[in-house]
Amino acid sequence: xxxxxxxxxxxxxxxxxxxxxxxxxxxxxxxxxxxxxxxxxxxxxxxxxxxxxxxxxxxxxxxxxxxxxxxxxxxxxxxxxxxxxxxxxxxxxxxxxxxxxxxxxxxxxxxxxxxxxxxxxxxxxxxxxxxxxxxxxxxxxxxxxxxxxxxxxxxxx
Amino acid sequence: xxxxxxxxxxxxxxxxxxxxxxxxxxxxxxxxxxxxxxxxxxxxxxxxxxxxxxxxxxxxxxxxxxxxxxxxxxxxxxxxxxxxxxxxxxxxxxxxxxxxxxxxxxxxxxxxxxxxxxxxxxxxxxxxxxxxxxxxxxxxxxxxxxxxxxxxxxxxxxxxxxxxxxxxxxxxxxxxxxxxxxxxxxxxxxxxxxxxxxxxxxxxxxxxxxxxxxxxxxxxxxxxxxxxxxxxxxxxxxxxxxxxxxxxxxxxxxxxxxxxxxxxxxxxxxxxxxxxxxxxxxxxxxxxxxxxxxxxxxxxxxxxxxxxxxxxxxxxxxxxxxxxxxxxxxxxxxxxxxxxxxxxxxxxxxxxxxxxxxxxxxxxxxxxxxxxxxxx
Amino acid sequence: xxxxxxxxxxxxxxxxxxxxxxxxxxxxxxxxxxxxxxxxxxxxxxxxxxxxxxxxxxxxxxxxxxxxxxxxxxxxxxxxxxxxxxxxxxxxxxxxxxxxxxxxxxxxxxxxxxxxxxxxxxxxxxxxxxxxxxxxxxxxxxxxxxxxxxxxxxxxxxxxxxxxxxxxxxxxxxxxxxxxxxxxxxxxxxxxxxxxxxxxxxxxxxxxxxxxxxxxxxxxxxxxxxxxxxxxxxxxxxxxxxxxxxxxxxxxxxxxxxxxxxxxxxxxxxxxxxxxxxxxxxxxxxxxxxxxxxxxxxxxxxxxxxxxxxxxxxxxx
Numbered sequence: 001x002x003x004x005x006x007x008x009x010x011x012x013x014x015x016x017x018x019x020x021x022x023x024x025x026x027x028x029x030x031x032x033x034x035x036x037x038x039x040x041x042x043x044x045x046x047x048x049x050x051x052x053x054x055x056x057x058x059x060x061x062x063x064x065x066x067x068x069x070x071x072x073x074x075x076x077x078x079x080x081x082x083x084x085x086x087x088x089x090x091x092x093x094x095x096x097x098x099x100x101x102x103x104x105x106x107x108x109x110x111x112x113x114x115x116x117x118x119x120x121x122x123x124x125x126x127x128x129x130x131x132x133x134x135x136x137x138x139x140x141x142x143x144x145x146x147x148x149x150x151x152x153x154x155x156x157x
Numbered sequence: 158x159x160x161x162x163x164x165x166x167x168x169x170x171x172x173x174x175x176x177x178x179x180x181x182x183x184x185x186x187x188x189x190x191x192x193x194x195x196x197x198x199x200x201x202x203x204x205x206x207x208x209x210x211x212x213x214x215x216x217x218x219x220x221x222x223x224x225x226x227x228x229x230x231x232x233x234x235x236x237x238x239x240x241x242x243x244x245x246x247x248x249x250x251x252x253x254x255x256x257x258x259x260x261x262x263x264x265x266x267x268x269x270x271x272x273x274x275x276x277x278x279x280x281x282x283x284x285x286x287x288x289x290x291x292x293x294x295x296x297x298x299x300x301x302x303x304x305x306x307x308x309x310x311x312x313x314x315x316x317x318x319x320x321x322x323x324x325x326x327x328x329x330x331x332x333x334x335x336x337x338x339x340x341x342x343x344x345x346x347x348x349x350x351x352x353x354x355x356x357x358x359x360x361x362x363x364x365x366x367x368x369x370x371x372x373x374x375x376x377x378x379x380x381x382x383x384x385x386x387x388x389x390x391x392x393x394x395x396x397x398x399x400x401x402x403x404x405x406x407x408x409x410x411x412x413x414x415x416x417x418x419x420x421x422x423x424x425x426x427x428x429x430x431x432x433x434x435x436x437x438x439x440x441x442x443x444x445x446x447x448x449x450x451x452x453x454x455x456x457x458x459x460x461x462x463x464x465x466x467x468x469x470x471x472x473x474x475x476x477x478x479x480x481x482x483x484x485x486x487x488x489x490x491x492x493x494x495x496x497x498x499x500x501x502x503x504x505x506x507x508x509x510x511x512x513x514x515x516x517x518x519x520x521x522x523x524x525x526x527x528x529x530x531x532x533x
Numbered sequence: 534x535x536x537x538x539x540x541x542x543x544x545x546x547x548x549x550x551x552x553x554x555x556x557x558x559x560x561x562x563x564x565x566x567x568x569x570x571x572x573x574x575x576x577x578x579x580x581x582x583x584x585x586x587x588x589x590x591x592x593x594x595x596x597x598x599x600x601x602x603x604x605x606x607x608x609x610x611x612x613x614x615x616x617x618x619x620x621x622x623x624x625x626x627x628x629x630x631x632x633x634x635x636x637x638x639x640x641x642x643x644x645x646x647x648x649x650x651x652x653x654x655x656x657x658x659x660x661x662x663x664x665x666x667x668x669x670x671x672x673x674x675x676x677x678x679x680x681x682x683x684x685x686x687x688x689x690x691x692x693x694x695x696x697x698x699x700x701x702x703x704x705x706x707x708x709x710x711x712x713x714x715x716x717x718x719x720x721x722x723x724x725x726x727x728x729x730x731x732x733x734x735x736x737x738x739x740x741x742x743x744x745x746x747x748x749x750x751x752x753x754x755x756x757x758x759x760x761x762x763x764x765x766x767x768x769x770x771x772x773x774x775x776x777x778x779x780x781x782x783x784x785x786x787x788x789x790x791x792x793x794x795x796x797x798x799x800x801x802x803x804x805x806x807x808x809x810x811x812x813x814x815x816x817x818x819x820x821x822x823x824x825x826x827x828x829x830x831x832x833x834x835x836x837x838x839x840x841x842x843x844x845x846x847x848x849x850x
Contacts, residue, residue: 008832011361015817021356022293022569022816031300031571045329047314066455068225102228102320103313107328107455116314176666183750198670198822289745289819291738296570362739362818514670515821518748 047103048119050094052135056113059087063105063114071098072105073132089136096122096130117141173201176514180209184287184518187528189502191521198513203506210532218492223249223459224324226492231318233477233496233530236279239272239309240472241530242322247403248468248479249324252461260449261326262405267339267442268312268321269404270435274346275305276473277428277435280525284425285357287522288366294357301349304342308335326453331446339443343436350432358429367422371508371520374419381507382500385475386431387524390416390423397471409441421523428525431473460487474498474525496530543635547624555770556586562770562811569815596759601664604756609662613757613764615655619648620771627778628703630788630795641702642690645779646683649734649772653679656743656753659765663756671752674822675743678733681826682740685833686730689723692841693783695848696720702779706787713786719844724784726837728806731776733825735769738814742822777806 033040042048050072059076075091106115119141124130133140174197179190188209194202214233218226230245231238243265250257282298306316311332313321321328357363373383375391388395396413398406414430416423463485469478475497484490501524508524509517560575560583567574575582600609626641628634638644653676660672694700697708714720733740744752754765781787781802788795820828 014359014361014364018356018360019812019816021352022812025297025571026565026568026812028571030568030573031303032573034573034576037576043311043314045314046310066225068221068228100228100318101315102231102318103315103328104224104228104320104455174666176670184748285818289738289741289748290817291566291815293566293570293815296572300571356816357818360818362820365824366818366821513822515742515745515748515819 042118042120046118046120047101047106047116049096049117049122049133049141050099050105050135051115051117051141052092053113053115054089054092054136056111057089057092058111058113059089060110062108062110066104066108068102068104069098069100071095071100092135093132094135095132097127171196178517184522186283186521186526189521189526189528189531191505191517193514193517195514198515200509200512200514200517203509203517205502205505207502207532210528212533214533215492215494218489220488222487223461223489224455224457226489227322227324228318228320231320233494233533234276234472234474234498234527235317235529236527237272237276237473238317238319239269239321240276240470241477242319243269243404244468244470244472244477245479246322246324247470248466248481249459249461251468252464252466252481252483253324253459255325257325258449258451259447261451261453263442263446264327264331264451265322266404266406266409267439267446268309268327270438270442271305271308271339273435273473274432274439275302277432278302280428280473281353281357281425284522284525285363287518288363290357290363294353297349297352297356301346304345308338308342323453323455324459327451328453330451336443339439343440346432346436350429353429358426364422366515366519367425367523368420369418370421370512370516371523372418372420373504373508377504377507378419381504383475383504384497384500385472386427387424387475387501387504389413390427391419392417397469397476401469403468403470405442406438409438411435411437421519424523424525458487460485469495472497474527474530475501477530494530494533496533498526498528499531502526502531547635548621551621551624551771551774552767554774555767556590558770558773558807559586559589559766561807562814565808565811566815569812590763593759593763598759598761599756601756603664605662605664607662608658609756612655612659612662613761613768615658616652616768617655617764617771619651619655620768620775622648623775624771626702627775628706628782628787629799631703631706633796634703637701637703640700642694642705642779642783643700645702645775646687646690649775650679650683652768652772655768659757660753663753665756667749668753668755671743671745671749671755674745675736675753677822678736678740678742678825681829682730682733682833685726685829685837686734688834688837688841689727689730690783692720692723692837692844695841695845702782702787706782706789709786709789713784715784719840719847720784722840723837724780726833726840727780727784728809730829730833731780732810732813733829735772735776737773737810739817739820740825741814741819742825745819773807773810774803777803777810780806 059074061074064072064074071094073091073093073095074089076087076089078085079088080086101116103116109115174195176193176195177190178193179185180188185191190206190209192204192206193200212232214229217229221229227242227245230241233241278298278301282295285294286292309319309321310316313319313328373387373391375393378388378391378393384395392415394413394415397403399413411434414427414434416427461483463483465480465482467478467480469476476495477497478495480491480493480495481489482491505521505524508520512520563585564574564581575585578584578588600606623645625636626634626638626644628637656675657672660668660675663669693705693714696714697705699705699708715724736743749755754762757765778799781799785802788799790798793801
């Protein structure tokens with residue numbers, strides 16, 4: 001006879017305890033950011049878009065070999081300069097549609113020429129803008145720049 | 158089913174209602190498609206249809222070198238990427254006979270257990286969401302998981318697909334001051350687990366929705382190859398971390414939480430308790446990390462001798478196995494992945510037959526599948 | 534006809550109040566849920582997103598009206614009106630203050646309860662007309678739910694009517710001049726029963742089974758878009774206001790209170806109850822269909838009947 005009544009009151013109590021938790025959280029500060037107005041700085045080794053410091057590149061093709069999704073393309077030619085043979089990059093492009101942002105190219109690079117910058121707002125209106133990004137062009141991410149918080153700083157590692 | 162039989166009189170006929178639940182449905186956890194046959198609201202039969210997220214990862218593995226495949230394992234069980242990384246890397250290391258140093262072992266243990274906590278938090282949150290607790294427990298769980306994700310972000314530069322484990326080591330060393338962050342997190346999370354208990358675990362409505370719903374017996378679970386929390390909820394004490402200790406799990410003291418009935422509530426409770434145990438392991442490991450260099454070089458080409466290896470690890474969702482066959486070249490001849498969610502999902506029709514639609518959603522949520530590793 | 538102009542004015546005032554109230558409630562619900570979940574909620578339009586509902590309603594007005602293939606067109610078109618119409622009509626007898634009553638009917642409370650039950654017709658029409666299995670399930674659930682919870686709801690209202698001996702809402706408030714009905718134990722029990730069944734009447738958590746987002750998508754209004762969807766939404770929040778207003782009138786002394794003007798007191802009480810319902814909504818999980826029906830017929834109805842019997846005996850003694 002008394003058990004159902006006891007169960008009923010304990011059940012009601014459990015609901016009230018749950019409501020205590022939510023009212024406590026109602027008065028605690030929010031944990032989210034007011035996103036487009038306030039932005040969180042990216043972590044130091046955040047893996048954003050692939051970027052290149054062209055003078056540092058030694059054309060070793062390591063990044064091309066390691067890339068799991070074949071998102072990078074590199075070609076070079078040999079030119080003679082002051083009677084010395086020298087390799088020169090003819091084309092170095094990056095396909096952001098294929099890239100899986102694993103950061104392996106950054107790790108294999110012997111001269112830290114290729115790195116992943118801190119861009120994370122990389123949406124564009126057309127696929128074509130991402131299919132073949134010319135890494136040699138210093139203004140390659142210009143159309144994304146004004147939406148990026150902190151400018152890419154090469155990773156010291 | 159008996160009800161359907163009764164209705165089969167010649168003049169009065171009733172039809173089963175076929176409802177296509179998914180691939181776009183709020184609570185099928187991705188792109189699962191369940192073909193439900195309903196008698197009123199009672200599920201008479203259920204057929205899961207798979208393949209909406211198939212990316213042929215196993216075939217991709219045959220065309221990638223051993224190192225290149227690590228980022229693809231992130232995409233299997235995307236809530237527990239670190240655990241997938243670990244399973245694959247351990248398998249390759251076993252194939253190569255490559256030893257790793259102590260610091261690597263400790264770092265891997267800590268990171269993997271943290272990821273287990275994060276994965277279980279998502280599982281608890283989405284389960285509550287499936288039961289109709291409008292997003293509040295989900296947001297609390299994601300709020301707490303955020304701390305783990307932030308730490309991983311600092312550690313490896315990514316928030317979901319970590320690609321952190323390397324053959325013979327890890328990608329980066331632990332950042333300075335990580336001990337304190339993790340210890341603070343453990344303290345914080347223990348407090349929050351009490352909050353979950355108050356909000357959800359012993360809530361009368363939650364109990365009435367989950368208790369004795371979708372009871373999985375020990376025999377059925379073993380027959381279907383169900384592993385992980387779903388198996389342990391049936392009362393069967395089976396955890397690879399204890400049974401076949403890999404990494405350095407044999408050095409830590411922790412319990413294996415088991416359920417009593419194998420119902421939805423038990424599966425939920427086992428996950429909640431596993432978070433506690435994982436926190437215990439992290440607490441023991443974080444104080445004992447030895448010195449050393451854990452970073453592995455990636456530009457090395459691995460050429461294992463012809464042979465095969467099968468290695469299984471305890472993922473948050475169950476037993477993850479990698480079966481790798483090498484033909485002596487730089488790429489594996491075959492890479493078969495045994496994913497826990499696939500076996501766990503296969504038992505679903507057995508569980509929800511005879512329940513109504515609300516309970517079917519509840520059982521599906523309690524099994525906690527991730528479509529990424531079912532379809533591979 | 535001079536009376537006609539006044540009636541028109543009153544009607545327009547009611548419609549204006551309904552739409553502003555619904556918009557405010559939608560914004561408020563989003564804000565409360567956000568704060569409970571440690572989020573910020575709408576922040577972009579206006580001060581702390583206060584104009585978000587206005588922006589949303591403009592968006593919904595501009596949206597294309599999609600009729601699903603195979604829908605029962607007539608029923609499908611009429612359903613939203615059947616849902617909105619009763620909730621607007623119910624405003625007729627709500628006493629905002631002693632003077633501010635659109636129309637003080639002598640069967641006021643009976644009118645409110647009977648006209649709000651028409652809602653179920655619209656919901657079932659929406660469920661049937663959409664030609665969608667989820668919508669049909671939602672509509673069927675809704676019909677069963679609303680009809681069963683009507684019983685304890687009415688039984689708890691009957692107690693108030695027994696106490697006051699009148700059906701007019703203004704008279705009921707006047708009868709509470711010397712103390713709210715909430716403070717008397719048998720009426721406090723009736724208040725709790727009323728609140729629970731009213732939550733079920735307006736399909737809110739923990740009784741949001743007809744909508745049941747995680748099971749049925751959105752239940753009966755899955756297929757509706759644009760302005761038709763907005764009408765369902767407005768009806769939902771208007772009903773929410775009506776049940777709170779009725780609760781405030783029947784149990785919390787309506788407009789009566791010291792210092793502040795009567796209208797403010799009335800709105801404070803009504804919105805206080807709405808906040809309570811929101812708080813419940815963002816805390817509790819959903820109950821299952823059979824559990825909910827069992828709760829209505831096995832717990833709420835017997836308890837309210839016993840309460841009625843006991844208080845009737847005490848009154849007659």
